[in-house]
Amino acid sequence: MLQAIFTGFFGLAAIWFAVVVFRTSSMVRSALALLFSQAAIGGMFLAMQTEFLGVLQIMMMATEMAIMAIFMVMYMMDPGGLGGMDMTHQKRASQVAGALGALAALAVAFLTGWGPIAGEVRPAEQVYGLGIEIMERSMLIFETAGVTILTAMIAATAIAIKRRGSK
């Protein structure tokens, strides 16, 4: 019961801050709202006894959103939101698509028979199990993810770098 309450509390926080991301006109507030939303998702992971992923999520998102806030201030035409610019289009169609997407996912959540709910999971057992999974069965996937990150870093730098001879 307590687990459901905490999961629901962090879930509500995640939803609230996700709404704020697209409601506020200040870009810095928007980035911070996304940071809080993702941190609340990390809180949900912790409430669901997924300690390793919860801590990882909070740490990763804190740095990722801090970087995002810097880029937003750099690239937005009105980062403070003082000009009251509208940066949306096809609003009605987007609202309908978002509502339909959420409704479809909710229908699956409520109409599917998920089977018996599993019991307790011990944290120490969990870290050990994940370590074994990464180093044995999923090693190739894990290594591929690492190489893909390196490739993306090189590609992103190559795209962003100033061309020779450009102003």
Added chain:
Amino acid sequence: MTTLTVALVVGAILFGIGLYGVLSQTNLVMIMMGVEVMLGGAMVNLVAFWRFLHPEAYAGQMFVLIVMTVMALEMAVGFGVGTGRFRAKGSVEMEEAQDLKG
């Protein structure tokens, strides 16, 4: 309502909000934020499935790690493209990027 249902409901709503953001925003950075919210919803579902249905199968947690990697990659490549676009055109507004159409 079980914790699994609570998590699935939160995941579904986050997915819907993210989808709205992706489709409605005109700025590249805001579109990327929408994708992040959608991926956040997907991660909540994956963790809930792992924890409440198959805690013995750690591939579920591994899947979440892969989604986190995708989030980081999306940010890196997105900002790379954004920087390139900003250098070339002075804006990352997607309505002004019709010239990228094939």
